[in-house]
Amino acid sequence: MKGKKRDDAHWILPFYKATLLTLKNLDFMSEYLHGYNDVEFERLLHQATFLAPFIFEKLDFSHACFVLEPGCGVGAQTKLLAEKNPNTQLVAFDREATAIQKATEWLQNWSDLQHQIQFLHADAGQLKSKFENYFDTCYICWMLEHVTHPVDFLMGIKPLLKKDCQVYVTEVQNETLQLFPNCHKTLRFWEAICAHQISIGGDPYVGLKCAEYLEKAGYNNIVQIPYNIRLDSSNQEKLREMIEYWTNLMRSVSPYLPENLWEGVEDELIALSKQPDAYFSYTFIQTFASL
Numbered sequence: 001m002k003g004k005k006r007d008d009a010h011w012i013l014p015f016y017k018a019t020l021l022t023l024k025n026l027d028f029m030s031e032y033l034h035g036y037n038d039v040e041f042e043r044l045l046h047q048a049t050f051l052a053p054f055i056f057e058k059l060d061f062s063h064a065c066f067v068l069e070p071g072c073g074v075g076a077q078t079k080l081l082a083e084k085n086p087n088t089q090l091v092a093f094d095r096e097a098t099a100i101q102k103a104t105e106w107l108q109n110w111s112d113l114q115h116q117i118q119f120l121h122a123d124a125g126q127l128k129s130k131f132e133n134y135f136d137t138c139y140i141c142w143m144l145e146h147v148t149h150p151v152d153f154l155m156g157i158k159p160l161l162k163k164d165c166q167v168y169v170t171e172v173q174n175e176t177l178q179l180f181p182n183c184h185k186t187l188r189f190w191e192a193i194c195a196h197q198i199s200i201g202g203d204p205y206v207g208l209k210c211a212e213y214l215e216k217a218g219y220n221n222i223v224q225i226p227y228n229i230r231l232d233s234s235n236q237e238k239l240r241e242m243i244e245y246w247t248n249l250m251r252s253v254s255p256y257l258p259e260n261l262w263e264g265v266e267d268e269l270i271a272l273s274k275q276p277d278a279y280f281s282y283t284f285i286q287t288f289a290s291l
């Protein structure tokens with residue numbers, strides 16, 4: 001079954017790229033590491049809520065009126081942004097039609113947010129005619145890690161942004177994952193995920209590079225802040241939740257990696273969450289800039 005999924009993934013990619021031929025800037029694209037399916041869509045929804053206290057802690061939207069969210073996926077973060085900032089208008093776009101379709105379906109149920117959010121299946125170039133020089137805030141999260149040419153992408157959205165637009169980029173820095181004790185299988189699996197992501201055109205270490213990318217793309221006032229999440233068994237419940245979240249994240253990539261690599265990983269993580277001297281540490285990177 002897993003082997004079949006891997007075959008499907010290879011078959012789907014050319015088909016999927018072909019369906020996107022109407023979109024410009026195909027060279028921005030990498031294959032999406034987690035695949036597009038209902039399990040992944042649910043994972044993104046849970047992820048947004050679970051990580052929100054960390055991601056939003058240092059971001060200030062008090063002056064935001066028109067917010068652009070590239071790579072919004074199923075709109076999980078868009079929903080949170082709209083709820084937290086009721087005076088904003090959000091335009092959220094993604095290159096993946098099924099993700100935007102899901103986001104649009106959910107928006108039907110969020111009647112009080114409908115006047116605030118527009119979801120669009122598009123790339124940045126397609127938005128230019130309607131939204132040139134329009135946004136005062138741009139929010140990018142867990143997206144540049146899936147982009148093959150981030151500088152080109154960051155240049156591509158510039159025509160949509162007003163002068164002084166505030167840009168917030170939150171990205172992965174995957175070598176910072178630390179699990180203690182005894183997580184050899186998990187860490188081996190994590191390394192395999194990172195290698196796979198690179199092989200399909202993404203970058204699991206993009207976080208610390210974002211300052212340079214923003215500078216090359218012509219942004220100003222660049223500030224980079226590492227955000228460390230460290231949990232240990234003094235807060236067993238939070239540690240357990242974090243390990244469960246990480247297990248789901250890794251499981252979502254397991255169909256695309258050799259089957260034997262996943263063996264024993266879940267057991268190791270369950271054991272870790274019960275261990276009296278356990279700790280988890282991960283550092284993601286936030287980069288702020290303006291135009």
Ligand SMILES: C[S@@+](CC[C@H](N)C(=O)[O-])C[C@H]1O[C@@H](n2cnc3c(N)ncnc32)[C@H](O)[C@@H]1O
Nearest residue numbers: 028044071072073076094095096141142143146
């Ligand atoms: C990990 S998901 C994150 C979704 C959302 N930001 C969140 O945190 O829930 C990354 C998304 O970026 C999208 N993406 C990647 N490259 C893109 C591009 N060049 N233009 C638009 N969307 C893109 C993918 O299709 C995917 O849905």
